[in-house]
Amino acid sequence: MSKTISGFSKLSKSKKIDWLVETYFSNKEAAKTVLKQYWNSNDKLQQLHDEFIENTISNYYLPLGVAPNFIINEKTYTIPMAIEESSVVAAASKAAKFWATRGGFKTEVISTTKIGQVHFNFSGELDTLQKYFEWVKPKLIETTKPITKNMETRGGGILDIELRDKSDTLEGYFQLHATFETLDAMGANFINSCLEQFAKTFVSEIADYEVIANTDLDIQIIMSILSNYVPDCLVRAEVSCKVEDLQEDPSIPADEFAKKFIQAVKIAEIEPFRAVTHNKGIMNGIDAVVLATGNDFRAVEACVHAYASRNGQYGSLTHASIENGIFKFWIEIPLALGTVGGLTSLHPLVKLALEMLHKPSAKELMQIVAVAGLAQNFAALRSLTTTGIQEGHMKMHLMNILNQFEASNEEKAHLVEHFKTNVVTHSAVVEALNNLRQ
Numbered sequence: 336m337s338k339t340i341s342g343f344s345k346l347s348k349s350k351k352i353d354w355l356v357e358t359y360f361s362n363k364e365a366a367k368t369v370l371k372q373y374w375n376s377n378d379k380l381q382q383l384h385d386e387f388i389e390n391t392i393s394n395y396y397l398p399l400g401v402a403p404n405f406i407i408n409e410k411t412y413t414i415p416m417a418i419e420e421s422s423v424v425a426a427a428s429k430a431a432k433f434w435a436t437r438g439g440f441k442t443e444v445i446s447t448t449k450i451g452q453v454h455f456n457f458s459g460e461l462d463t464l465q466k467y468f469e470w471v472k473p474k475l476i477e478t479t480k481p482i483t484k485n486m487e488t489r490g491g492g493i494l495d496i497e498l499r500d501k502s503d504t505l506e507g508y509f510q511l512h513a514t515f516e517t518l519d520a521m522g523a524n525f526i527n528s529c530l531e532q533f534a535k536t537f538v539s540e541i542a543d544y545e546v547i548a549n550t551d552l553d554i555q556i557i558m559s560i561l562s563n564y565v566p567d568c569l570v571r572a573e574v575s576c577k578v579e580d581l582q583e584d585p586s587i588p589a590d591e592f593a594k595k596f597i598q599a600v601k602i603a604e605i606e607p608f609r610a611v612t613h614n615k616g617i618m619n620g621i622d623a624v625v626l627a628t629g630n631d632f633r634a635v636e637a638c639v640h641a642y643a644s645r646n647g648q649y650g651s652l653t654h655a656s657i658e659n660g661i662f663k664f665w666i667e668i669p670l671a672l673g674t675v676g677g678l679t680s681l682h683p684l685v686k687l688a689l690e691m692l693h694k695p696s697a698k699e700l701m702q703i704v705a706v707a708g709l710a711q712n713f714a715a716l717r718s719l720t721t722t723g724i725q726e727g728h729m730k731m732h733l734m735n736i737l738n739q740f741e742a743s744n745e746e747k748a749h750l751v752e753h754f755k756t757n758v759v760t761h762s763a764v765v766e767a768l769n770n771l772r773q
């Protein structure tokens with residue numbers, strides 16, 4: 336049985352590690368060595384990472400890869416991707432190259448509105464609440480001025496506040512439903528600060544209003560928080576070409592490939608079991624760029640999947656068509672991203688990733704991320720509908736298996752060559768490695 340501990344967060348980093356290894360590890364020195372191996376030798380950089388979160392004991396590395404040759408609206412990009420799954424960067428690069436010779440990716444930002452809500456209980460006449468809301472609304476806006484001033488100077492801020500009656504679904508439940516434009520910031524802190532001020536003002540003005548309107552108001556704030564669901568912060572990315580220009584693999588004619596591809600998308604549109612995997616593949620690309628650019632991938636994930644269910648059934652985030660001999664493949668997704676604030680100016684690799692992307696605005700980053708998702712889905716569907724996914728996957732996985740068995744560089748080179756013409760399976764790799772070692 337392990338022990339509980341109080342005051343852990345107040346211990347020094349080395350004392351935290353001492354407690355941890357004492358409590359959980361049989362080989363204490365080995366555990367310490369692993370943790371320390373991942374510390375950065377640059378003390379300042381390590382301190383920066385230590386201070387991102389509480390109780391930091393080490394760093395958790397993910398590979399940062401790049402997928403070059405993306406043409407987006409005639410501009411060339413190399414897209415940074417932080418991800419552990421072996422085949423993702425390779426697939427993105429392949430799709431980028433494929434579309435680079437077929438007009439590239441076309442993108443547009445459709446909308447950029449973010450949402451936040453003050454959830455509250457009210458008992459009384461709806462009419463009384465509505466009148467109070469109309470009276471207090473300018474004060475809600477006014478009292479947030481210290482928070483919104485800078486954002487407004489740059490052209491953003493609060494767009495509107497609505498009173499929403501939800502009491503038909505939950506007794507006594509109402510909302511202040513607010514919309515925001517947060518420009519290049521993801522905006523979570525800005526929105527949450529505004530909402531908490533709305534809640535304060537909403538309650539503190541009750542007393543004055545009760546006197547003026549000679550009425551009683553029974554309002555109880557439950558909570559104030561942004562919504563990560565942003566269906567009006569939408570971006571679209573698209574590729575298209577003549578069906579015959581899809582030809583690449585001689586084993587399958589272009590029109591047959593196009594039809595199979597469209598059918599694969601249609602299956603994901605109507606079949607949730609397939610749609611989840613289809614969208615997971617899209618998120619392989621999206622999360623990797625979101626993470627590399629210091630954005631909140633949990634927020635993006637939560638939002639995207641809610642959006643995929645917006646019609647009452649979970650479905651594909653991408654769509655495809657053939658009209659008049661033109662193959663078209665597109666994605667439309669909500670993405671709340673930032674290129675200022677948060678980690679963007681703090682994490683050296685995030686700064687580097689953003690510079691690699693030509694220091695994009697949040698709108699530009701939305702487009703790049705949507706393209707990464709579309710490209711990933713194209714690569715996955717192309718493999719799935721032709722060779723199958725395992726051929727490419729296992730080729731990429733080969734290195735993981737070899738590393739698992741601590742293959743030397745010489746052994747790796749030999750086996751990579753061997754598996755260019757042999758099917759990679761776990762047992763085939765182990766057997767080939769054993770043969771080599773005998």
Ligand code: MEV
Binds near residue numbers: 619
């Ligand atoms: C694997 O990470 C992602 C895929 O399963 C996506 C898909 O099936 O479309 C290959």
